[in-house]
Amino acid sequence: MEVVFIYDAVYPWVKGGVEKRIYEIGKRLSHWGFRVKWLCAGWWGKEQRKLEGIELIPVCGPLRLYSGERRSISSALSFALSLAKNAKINADVLDCQVFPYLSVFPFFRRRNLVLTWHEYWGDYWKEYLGYAGLFGRQIERIVASLDRKMVAVSETTARNLLNLGVKNVEVIPNGIDFEFIRRVEASEESLDVVFAGRLIKEKGADLLIKAMKLLPDYSCLIVGEGPEKASLIKSAPENVKFAGFMNYGYLIATLKSAKVFVLPSRREGFGIAALEANACGLPVVTINHPMNAVVEIARETGFIASPSPQDIAEKIKIAMESRKKMRRRCVDYARKFDWSVIAKKMADFYDNCGSSD
Template sequence: MKIAFIYDSVYPWVKGGAENRVYQLAKRLVLRGHEVHWYGMGCWWTAENHEDIEFEGIHLHGVCKPIELYSNGKRSIKEAIYFALKLFSPLMKERFDVVECQGFPFFPCFTAKIHAILGRSTLFITLHEVWGDYWYEYLGKLGIFGKIVEKLTLYLTDRIITVSEKTNRDLQAIRLLDGNVIPNGINLKEINFIKKSDKKSDVIFVGRLIKEKNVDLLVKAIDLVRKELPEIKCLIVGDGPERENLEKMVLDRNLSTNIEFTGFLGNHDDLISYMKSSKVFVLPSTREGFGIVVLEANACELPVVVVKHKMNAACDLINNGKNGFVVEPSDKDMAAKIIRGIKDKEKMKPHCVDFASQYDWDDIVGLLEKHYEKSLNRL
């Protein structure tokens, strides 16, 4: 098959969940004999060279110069429209069996729909999240526009892929269509090859330091855990606009000997190495489209603590008491489960590894390939 992925930011120049998913699946489809293209912003461009390149067998097409993805902490509408308009001309030059768009930020899906209407491809859309009424919380009164554009996007094709059961349920709440669930995954071989770090900890968090990650809840929980385990050591790995507030919070609570901020780690192997030297992973987010870090932590033999919330798909990855715990958004509940996770880690380890092994990218790419073939044969 001749396959094109469409997503504005391109891995490894931009490292996020959606970028990683496209990269992991695209390179494996190449190994299975397919011709794979990726249309994105020219993240690899230099001042002298704006040419398309081949990266690990994937044909990368830069449709425009890279511009900021975020404006005032939110995904830029200007960037999404700009990319969708710039995508039109280069995409129309080619025919594909499959064009797969990542659903958000929506506008490129409409460009791809025109390509499909003209008979030049079959359109698939992958949904990482469906927000529905959450748009009002995100944008206030302007959320109505986000909600409308999202709904229109969900009707562009019947060939919709969802990355989690939660996203599938949210899709069905808006449109009576059963999306094909093809989850995100992890590279078990790479994880198993990485050695433990010398930097040991009891609790670890990895992620962007933004409000939605609720890392302040983790800080409060560690303050409570310290009463029972005075030597508790927590690593907060990542960076972001909330870091300064969180560091002040740690100082105000006299937690500097218990909580350490490592900053952003550019090497993903270092993240895995740090996880392997910890005991419990905490993901205090209230909103996750999937939660790959849950699988990575489980693969590193760590039980995971996640927060119960209607927008948190990571809850679906937890078998309570087996590979982790789903807690109420309360520092007391989180602290109690952190302590239990530390004490029960050895007992929970086999369940963690068994669960993570179900989500290897090498298996997931087979699901995607079969879905493409099945959908195309129905035409």
């Protein structure tokens, strides 16, 4: 069977959740006998190349994905127009990552098109783009109305799509490299609380800092980079330290040296970092928000706070007290999300799709 993924960014040139999902699933499908291609931007140049058995097919050169804190509309349009020249590519299944939406349209007539949803924004579009967000919201609704097979990476996104009238959404989550995490040794540094993520407003590191002011006896490490970093450092108390982006192995070692993972995100399509923390034996504290899919993880292996520093601080204290008895539950829960398990679910899904062109 031949599967073609459609997404502009490519791991490891761009290290985000969507491209990591394609890379991890794609390389496993290739090892299992699938022919796997990826229509993408050529972050390395114009030539086609192979990556762990995946045929990378650049349709354009490197893109400036972000304009400030927001996804670049002009880059999304440029990628979509470049894709249009490849709209007749042969495959049994075309798996298009829905965001940023415009890349769906060159293929919308193809009956073997699969739409993979990582988030559903709805009313958030206006907050993200102002009045221009009304256009984004309408494009999102048009894509959701297409009569094609759809995958959501979280129950939260699936529920939003079902509320919109979409039928038969298959939930196939993101995953983690559980066996790699299991082999990593903890770092020698001892930490109480860890946050890992891009330092933007939606991730809620500001709420964590306010909570840590109420917990002066606990240490906290905030791992990540982003436009909010300078203001966060300025507002942080002495018990909060900062680290830039870490290589993956060192991040896992750092998580294993901690006691509680906190991700008070206002918008999270899945939350791979929270699942990685579970695999390290850490309970997760997050906040209750309709766009925060980490709530699904915390229901099983952590605690859900209201979006207030006081409640976050209280849930951190409870997590610290409960962490030892929760450790096994956290690890066992994370084990179910190993990338090999997720890739098998996608392989079965693709087998049931077949080619309809």
